[in-house]
Amino acid sequence: MSSVATTQIKLTPERSRASVRSRLQDALPKIVLAPSFAITIVFVYGFILWTIYLSFTNSKTFPSYAITGGRAYQRLWRWTFDTDPPSSWYTSITNMGIFGFLYILICLALGLFLAILLDQKIRGEGVLRPIYLYPMALSFIVTGVAWKWFLDPGLGLEQTLHQWGWTSFHFDWIKNKDFVIYTVVIAGVWQASGFIMAMFLAGLRGIDGEIMKAAQIDGATTFQLYRRIVIPLLRPIFLSAFIVLAHLAIKSYDLVVALTSGGPGGSAWLPSNFMYEYTFKRNEMAVGSASAVIMLMTIVAIIVPYLYSELREKPR
Amino acid sequence: MLRKLLIGTALASGLAFAAHAEDVKEVQMLHWWTSGGEAAALNVLKGDLAKEGYAWKDVPVAGGGGDAAMTALKAMVAAGNYPTASQMLGYTVLDYAAAGVMGDLTETAKKEGWDKSVPAALQKFSVYDGKWVAAPVNVHSVNWLWINKAVMDKIGGTEPKTFDDFIALLDKAKAAGVTPLALGGQNWQEATMFDSVVLSTGGPEFYKKAMNDLDDESLKSDTMKKSFDNLAKLVTYVDPNFSGRDWNLATAMVIKGDALVQVMGDWAKGEFHAANKTPGTDFLCYRFPGTDGSVIYNSDMFGMFNVPDDRKAAQVALATATLSKSFQSAFNVVKGSVPARTDVPDTDFDACGKKGIADLKKANEGGTLFGSLAQGYGAPPAVANAYKDVVSKFVHGQIKTSDEAVTELVKAIDDAK
Numbered sequence: 001m002s003s004v005a006t007t008q009i010k011l012t013p014e015r016s017r018a019s020v021r022s023r024l025q026d027a028l029p030k031i032v033l034a035p036s037f038a039i040t041i042v043f044v045y046g047f048i049l050w051t052i053y054l055s056f057t058n059s060k061t062f063p064s065y066a067i068t069g070g071r072a073y074q075r076l077w078r079w080t081f082d083t084d085p086p087s088s089w090y091t092s093i094t095n096m097g098i099f100g101f102l103y104i105l106i107c108l109a110l111g112l113f114l115a116i117l118l119d120q121k122i123r124g125e126g127v128l129r130p131i132y133l134y135p136m137a138l139s140f141i142v143t144g145v146a147w148k149w150f151l152d153p154g155l156g157l158e159q160t161l162h163q164w165g166w167t168s169f170h171f172d173w174i175k176n177k178d179f180v181i182y183t184v185v186i187a188g189v190w191q192a193s194g195f196i197m198a199m200f201l202a203g204l205r206g207i208d209g210e211i212m213k214a215a216q217i218d219g220a221t222t223f224q225l226y227r228r229i230v231i232p233l234l235r236p237i238f239l240s241a242f243i244v245l246a247h248l249a250i251k252s253y254d255l256v257v258a259l260t261s262g263g264p265g266g267s268a269w270l271p272s273n274f275m276y277e278y279t280f281k282r283n284e285m286a287v288g289s290a291s292a293v294i295m296l297m298t299i300v301a302i303i304v305p306y307l308y309s310e311l312r313e314k315p316r
Numbered sequence: 317m318l319r320k321l322l323i324g325t326a327l328a329s330g331l332a333f334a335a336h337a338e339d340v341k342e343v344q345m346l347h348w349w350t351s352g353g354e355a356a357a358l359n360v361l362k363g364d365l366a367k368e369g370y371a372w373k374d375v376p377v378a379g380g381g382g383d384a385a386m387t388a389l390k391a392m393v394a395a396g397n398y399p400t401a402s403q404m405l406g407y408t409v410l411d412y413a414a415a416g417v418m419g420d421l422t423e424t425a426k427k428e429g430w431d432k433s434v435p436a437a438l439q440k441f442s443v444y445d446g447k448w449v450a451a452p453v454n455v456h457s458v459n460w461l462w463i464n465k466a467v468m469d470k471i472g473g474t475e476p477k478t479f480d481d482f483i484a485l486l487d488k489a490k491a492a493g494v495t496p497l498a499l500g501g502q503n504w505q506e507a508t509m510f511d512s513v514v515l516s517t518g519g520p521e522f523y524k525k526a527m528n529d530l531d532d533e534s535l536k537s538d539t540m541k542k543s544f545d546n547l548a549k550l551v552t553y554v555d556p557n558f559s560g561r562d563w564n565l566a567t568a569m570v571i572k573g574d575a576l577v578q579v580m581g582d583w584a585k586g587e588f589h590a591a592n593k594t595p596g597t598d599f600l601c602y603r604f605p606g607t608d609g610s611v612i613y614n615s616d617m618f619g620m621f622n623v624p625d626d627r628k629a630a631q632v633a634l635a636t637a638t639l640s641k642s643f644q645s646a647f648n649v650v651k652g653s654v655p656a657r658t659d660v661p662d663t664d665f666d667a668c669g670k671k672g673i674a675d676l677k678k679a680n681e682g683g684t685l686f687g688s689l690a691q692g693y694g695a696p697p698a699v700a701n702a703y704k705d706v707v708s709k710f711v712h713g714q715i716k717t718s719d720e721a722v723t724e725l726v727k728a729i730d731d732a733k
Contacts, residue, residue, distance in 0.1 A: 060698075061411040062390075075731070085715040085724060088705060154557040175501075175559040177712050264501055264559040265712035266705060280387055282698045282732075283411065 048296065055289035063285060072290035088266055089291070092274040095181045096298075099270065100249040102185045103192075107245050108238065110189065111196025116226065118197070119204045129201070132194035140191070144258025147187040148174070177267040180260055184252070184268060187259055192248060196241050203237035204230065239306070246302050250295060271295050339629040345618075346375040346392070347403035348385045357650040364637045370630050375399050393417050398621035400631050404450065406441055406692040409619045413444035419620040421448040424632050430639060433657035435680040437687065438615055450617040451638040452656035454648050455676055457611045458581040458688045459512040459604040462567065462588070467494055467576045468600060476605040479516050479546060486553045489576040497550060498566040498575035501559035503708035505566070507690035509579040510547050510707045516606035517543040520684045523610070527689040530699065530729055536722050544710060544718035550579075551711055559712065570599070579604060581614070581691070585652035585668055594666070601668040603675070611679040614691035615656060695729075702728035 058068045079089035086094075114132060118125055135143065150156040151174040161169040173179035207230060215225050253272035260268040269277075271291055279288025343365060349358050362372045375392070377385045382405070389402050398417065412418055425431060425448040434442065434452060442450040461476075471492045476482040486496035499505060515523040518539040526534035534540065555575075558566075567587040569575035578584060588599050595601055618638055620631055637643055644655035649664050654672040658680055662673045679685040687693030690707075692700045706725045709715045715724055 061408075062394075062415055085709050085720065152557070172556070175557060177714060261502060261560055265709040265714050266503065267712065267714070277701070280383060280390075282701045283696070284698050284732075 051289045051292050051296075055286055055293050057286055059285035059289070061283040061285070072284075072286040075287060076290055076294065088269060088274060088277075091267060092269045092271045092291075095268065095270055096250070098181050099185055099188070099252070100246070102182070103188045103249050104242060104245045106185070106189045107193045107196045108241060110193040111241065112200050112231075112234075114193065114197040115200035115204055116230075118201055129198070133198050134194065135191045136195040138191065140252070140254040141258045143187050143191045144255050147183065147190070148259050151183055151186075174260065175264065177264045180263040180268045184256055184259055188249075188252065188255060191255075192245065196245070199237055199241050199244075200234065203234045207233050243303070243306055247299065250299055340627045341369055341630065342371045342373055342627075343401070343630050343634050344373050344375055344399040345401055345403075345634075346377065346385060346389055346399045348377060348382050349403065354651065357647045360646045360650075361634075361637060361643055364640070364643055365633060368633055368637070370633050375402075393621075398623050400623055400627060401451075401618040401620050401634055403453075404617050404619040406614065406617075406687070407696045409441050409450045409617055410444055411696075412619060412621075413449045417622055418444065418447075418449035419622045419628070419631060421451070421620055421632070421635050422446075424448070424635055428636060428639060430657070433659045434639075435656075435658060435676065435685055437613065437680070437685040438656060440687075441615070441693070442617055448620075450619045451635045453616045453618060453638055454644075454651055454653035455611075455613050455615050455656050456581050456583060456653045456691075457613050457672060457675070458508050458691060459515060459607045459610070459612045460580065460582055460584070461600075461602045461604055462570055462578045462580060462584050463600040463602065464570045464573050464576060465596075465598055465600050467492075467573050471576070473576075475600075475602050477608075479513075479606050482605040483549060486550075486576070490553065494573075495555045495569065495575040496553040496577065498569040498578040499551075499554045499558050500561035500563045500566040501554075501708075501711065502561070502563075503704040504690055505563050505580070506711045507704040507707040508581060508688065509550070510543070511612050511688050511690050512579055512604035512607055513547050513550065514540070514543045515610055515612060515686070516604055517546050520610045520686070523612070523686055527694045528687055530695055530733070532726060532730075535726050535729065540722050540725070541718040544721045547707070547710065548718065581688075582652050582654075582668070582672060586650075589652070595668045601671065609675075609678060609682065610684040610686065611675050612686050612688045613676075614688045614693045616653075698732040699729050702732040 053065075053067075054063055055072050056067050056070060057064050058066070058071065076089055079087040080093065082090055118128060118132075122128075151171070153159065153170075153172045153175060158169060158171050174183045211229060211233075212225065215229055220228070251272060252270055253276065256262070256268050256270055256273055262268055262273065272295065275288050275291045275295065277288075278284045278291065347358070349355060365372055375388070377388045382403075385403070386408065389399070392399060393412070393415075404412070409418070430448065431439075435455070438452050438455065442448060442452050461482075463473075467489065471485075471488045471494070473485045473488055476485050489496035499509065511523075511527065514527060518526065518534075522534060522537075522539055525531045526537075526540060563580060563584070564587055566575075566578050567580065567584045568591075570578045571588060571591050571593060582601075585595075585601070588595070593599050618634070620635060623631055639657060641655075641657070641660045644657060644660045645664050648655050649666075649669065652669075654665075654669060654676055658673075658677045660673070662670045665673060676685065689695060689700055689703055694700065695703075703725065706715065706721060706728050709724070710718075710721045715721050
């Protein structure tokens with residue numbers, strides 16, 4: 001009896017110690033994550049709410065907290081239809097459309113094309129891959145300034161070709177109000193397409209060689225092989241690349257500033273430039289906040305369907 | 317930082333008298349004068365303060381430009397951590413004063429006689445609600461022509477007295493194969509030039525009504541239309557590559573003789589000096605044709621914040637040193653501007669500086685000293701930027717006619733008011 005009693009007495013503290021430890025182990029991830037969770041809640045979601053709140057006030061230089069209604073949105077809405085001469089807001093959103101569409105499309109196409117070429121088991125792939133990838137390591141400011149010099153008619157490409165004797169060559173898009181946004185596309189694509197290539201390359205390497213061989217035995221041409229088998233298999237990569245590119249496109253700000261400093265007559269503005277200008281330079285914080293909210297809505301419209309499809313597929 | 321924290325704790329625990337007994341011998345200064353000439357000019361002030369035993373501490377600003385500094389200032393003020401003073405422009409001072417965070421230097425101002433020596437037009441921005449809240453450092457004026465003398469001699473030009481003279485001069489340069497007008501196609505540069513065009517086209521009365529009082533009738537008047545037409549004329553004399561160019565690159569074109577003239581504020585003189593050029597022999601400074609006798613100004617100010625009592629002595633020392641005659645002279649000789657008080661001797665200034673000082677005095681007495689709308693001294697930033705938008709869109713062709721420009725200008729300014 002006594003021996004049993006002793007073991008029981010012995011057991012109790014051990015079990016409680018073990019349970020403290022296991023409880024601690026259970027709680028540890030939560031404890032470690034808590035600070036970053038709190039920071040994210042406050043500094044991302046808290047400030048999103050704050051911005052939404054400010055957009056309904058008449059804040060100018062400093063935030064003011066009296067709700068005064070949706071005047072900021074009314075102004076933005078009115079500016080949306082001021083097309084001749086284009087209002088800054090109209091320019092910003094049309095530029096967003098042009099830039100976003102071309103940037104994403106060209107990056108995806110070029111990235112896929114480069115990845116397929118690099119995937120042909122060529123020699124020196126180890127050297128070539130980083131060459132294409134490294135522009136991504138540069139900041140947008142560096143990209144912007146480098147392309148600004150390169151595209152400047154009096155300094156870069158045009159000047160050089162003139163010196164080499166091709167004097168009829170003419171390329172002044174960066175100085176032209178109607179084309180300046182396309183130079184932003186060029187610089188943006190140059191920077192991001194290598195990264196997209198790396199994503200596709202990883203995807204291509206993940207495709208089972210057996211499937212390819214089977215298709216080849218069945219007599220598929222190379223074009224058919226890629227069109228019918230490889231590209232459909234890369235669907236998840238397309239989706240991830242699209243999400244990465246879409247958010248890069250929407251938050252582009254520094255590229256426009258460094259490359260064009262706003263463009264002739266403000267013709268290269270994107271919504272992010274509009275937001276900064278109105279909030280910090282023009283002291284119209286309410287309008288700036290309203291434009292930020294509209295940018296957020298745009299992102300939400302893209303991200304929510306993506307999250308929805310991702311979360312729905314999980315339980316399977 | 318830790319020491320500040322400790323002092324804070326000491327204050328809180330009832331040792332306030334001990335801390336009060338000793339003033340903080342340090343000036344905390346937020347500014348963006350970091351480039352060669354400007355930094356050198358500021359060193360004069362640092363030296364003056366050091367002589368009185370005050371240390372100088374720059375408030376660090378990432379990025380360097382005025383925008384970054386203003387963003388930093390907003391954050392500091394929101395956190396209740398005021399610098400002793402900050403470099404500020406125009407309406408920013410008034411915005412902060414309205415928010416109730418500025419100090420009060422009226423006593424010092426009385427003692428030093430600022431009311432009489434500082435031009436009344438400047439006091440609009442340095443005095444709020446009867447209290448001195450800022451110390452003006454300098455007066456820049458924007459209605460200047462900067463001309464390369466060698467090119468001028470080559471084409472046999474003389475000082476243009478009217479706008480038509482100016483066009484004739486530009487034609488001569490064009491015929492000689494030189495770029496007549498060096499312009500940087502950024503909205504503030506275009507609008508700065510347009511300030512002068514409006515003054516030249518409409519005269520002082522009109523400029524004041526349209527660009528300072530924002531009078532609707534004047535803004536949509538035929539004179540304003542004519543001003544836009546004159547601007548369109550000037551723009552035909554720029555080189556095709558002007559869009560987006562920085563102002564100092566445009567100045568460099570004049571310095572090198574690639575272009576005849578630039579219309580720019582007197583900060584351009586700093587570039588000529590840096591290239592070792594002398595006024596009169598290498599370059600010429602004239603008032604924009606048809607604007608002689610009037611001055612369109614902008615001014616750098618040191619806004620003084622409502623700092624705790626133990627830091628007030630340092631603030632007073634800074635303000636006094638800033639508006640002392642010796643510093644006003646020494647600083648502005650280097651910076652290219654003119655003193656913010658009209659009783660500073662002009663002995664150390666070059667020919668352009670002497671003319672600037674005399675012009676300022678005349679304009680102050682004659683009531684023809686006007687704030688530059690492009691530089692944010694004519695109207696609050698929202699309006700000033702709306703104006704820059706319209707001018708820039710006109711220059712670059714989004715707005716096609718002067719009729720349309722005038723309509724847009726009225727609309728944009730009403731919207732921003």
